[in-house]
Amino acid sequence: xxxxxxxxxxxxxxxxxxxxxxxxxxxxxxxxxxxxxxxxxxxxxxxxxxxxxxxxxxxxxxxxxxxxxxxxxxxxxxxxxxxxxxxxxxxxxxxxxxxxxxxxxxxxxxxxxxxxxxxxxxxxxxxxxxxxxxxxxxxxxxxxxxxxxxxxxxxxxxxxxxxxxxxxxxxxxxxxxxxxxxxxxxxxxxxxxxxxxxxxxxxxxxxxxxxxxxxxxxxxxxxxxxxxxxxxxxxxxxxxxxxxxxxxxxxxxxx
Amino acid sequence: xxxxxxxxxxxxxxxxxxxxxxxxxxxxxxxxxxxxxxxxxxxxxxxxxxxxxxxxxxxxxxxxxxxxxxxxxxxxxxxxxxxxxxxxxxxxxxxxxxxxxxxxxxxxxxxxxxxxxxxxxxxxxxxxxxxxxxxxxxxxxxxxxxxxxxxxxxxxxxxxxxxxxxxx
Numbered sequence: 001x002x003x004x005x006x007x008x009x010x011x012x013x014x015x016x017x018x019x020x021x022x023x024x025x026x027x028x029x030x031x032x033x034x035x036x037x038x039x040x041x042x043x044x045x046x047x048x049x050x051x052x053x054x055x056x057x058x059x060x061x062x063x064x065x066x067x068x069x070x071x072x073x074x075x076x077x078x079x080x081x082x083x084x085x086x087x088x089x090x091x092x093x094x095x096x097x098x099x100x101x102x103x104x105x106x107x108x109x110x111x112x113x114x115x116x117x118x119x120x121x122x123x124x125x126x127x128x129x130x131x132x133x134x135x136x137x138x139x140x141x142x143x144x145x146x147x148x149x150x151x152x153x154x155x156x157x158x159x160x161x162x163x164x165x166x167x168x169x170x171x172x173x174x175x176x177x178x179x180x181x182x183x184x185x186x187x188x189x190x191x192x193x194x195x196x197x198x199x200x201x202x203x204x205x206x207x208x209x210x211x212x213x214x215x216x217x218x219x220x221x222x223x224x225x226x227x228x229x230x231x232x233x234x235x236x237x238x239x240x241x242x243x244x245x246x247x248x249x250x251x252x253x254x255x
Numbered sequence: 256x257x258x259x260x261x262x263x264x265x266x267x268x269x270x271x272x273x274x275x276x277x278x279x280x281x282x283x284x285x286x287x288x289x290x291x292x293x294x295x296x297x298x299x300x301x302x303x304x305x306x307x308x309x310x311x312x313x314x315x316x317x318x319x320x321x322x323x324x325x326x327x328x329x330x331x332x333x334x335x336x337x338x339x340x341x342x343x344x345x346x347x348x349x350x351x352x353x354x355x356x357x358x359x360x361x362x363x364x365x366x367x368x369x370x371x372x373x374x375x376x377x378x379x380x381x382x383x384x385x386x387x388x389x390x391x392x393x394x395x396x397x398x399x400x401x402x403x404x405x406x407x408x409x410x411x412x413x414x415x416x417x418x419x420x421x422x423x
Contacts, residue, residue, distance in 0.1 A: 051311070242324045
């Protein structure tokens with residue numbers, strides 16, 4: 001394949017990605033071509049596809065179910081009142097654009113959250129013990145459990161801290177082998193007794209670096225939690241899975 | 256954030272329902288999408304895309320990813336061959352497109368491709384459904400949609416359009 005063919009194929013696969021029609025083989029091919037070309041894809045095609053998809057949707061909007069809207073508002077209230085998080089979140093590369101344009105609708109909607117994030121992220125993360133003490137002081141009913149390593153991961157240890165009131169928490173982990181994110185990633189699962197026992201809530205995907213020091217991992221629960229009974233770490237495909245087969249159990253913390 | 260839910264909740268919900276037919280699963284997915292929207296709010300750049308396009312992009316990414324993972328779950332692939340591909344960066348985008356520019360660029364596409372775009376984006380049909388409706392082979396539908404999207408992008412780039420907003 002000459003360079004021009006490669007570029008055409010790369011573009012065609014990017015378009016397939018934006019349209020959501022890539023086969024698993026094509027996804028691998030795209031990843032490979034992207035590595036070979038050593039370029040990061042821009043979001044042009046995805047933005048175009050989103051524009052084309054949103055436009056007709058605006059003409060025939062369906063209201064959200066009332067129960068769903070209520071749950072979203074509840075979650076928003078919890079997040080909105082949880083300022084001062086001591087834990088590490090992703091970088092914020094472009095927040096200033098929104099803060100500089102306060103009249104923009106989206107910015108107005110997100111301003112409270114962004115401001116709290118900005119205030120939080122401009123501070124250095126607290127050390128694990130201080131972070132734990134802070135969360136404990138903010139929520140006396142905070143849940144704290146010890147992790148125990150499982151199977152080939154017997155060396156794994158640590159703690160998980162979770163606040164129902166603030167809907168946030170984090171793990172402090174040691175003894176878990178570093179992973180290569182291109183091959184596998186760790187994923188947290190949370191057993192919430194108010195939900196289907198066979199479908200634990202996805203608590204987020206994370207990596208363990210190779211420096212051997214304790215790692216603080218924020219919990220990124222995809223759904224609101226209520227008095228979780230157990231936290232399970234598994235090793236999964238890069239990006240995580242929707243439902244784990246639990247073939248690689250790493251650690252468990254339960255009450 | 257409550258304003259955000261009221262304004263964009265119906266867009267997210269309506270888009271998700273195009274991909275996921277089961278109501279309970281759709282509700283879970285919408286909650287995940289809003290969590291991501293709140294996390295990524297800080298990356299929104301109003302000079303690149305309108306709010307609804309930004310939210311539409313996140314929604315489509317999550318919905319497509321959900322379907323992709325669902326399809327893959329039954330056959331748990333070995334870790335060595337699992338893929339990893341990052342989300343394209345919004346900051347690197349260079350072809351903002353307003354509604355008029357889009358409409359104008361769409362007119363440059365062949366009639367057959369425009370028809371496929373209409374079935375896919377406006378009516379929300381899947382590739383196999385479009386193949387059945389049009390009588391075209393599935394592979395042809397896929398190829399024409401991909402090449403149409405690329406042609407649209409190239410047209411917008413060459414036109415040097417700098418305003419990015421669609422409806423907000």
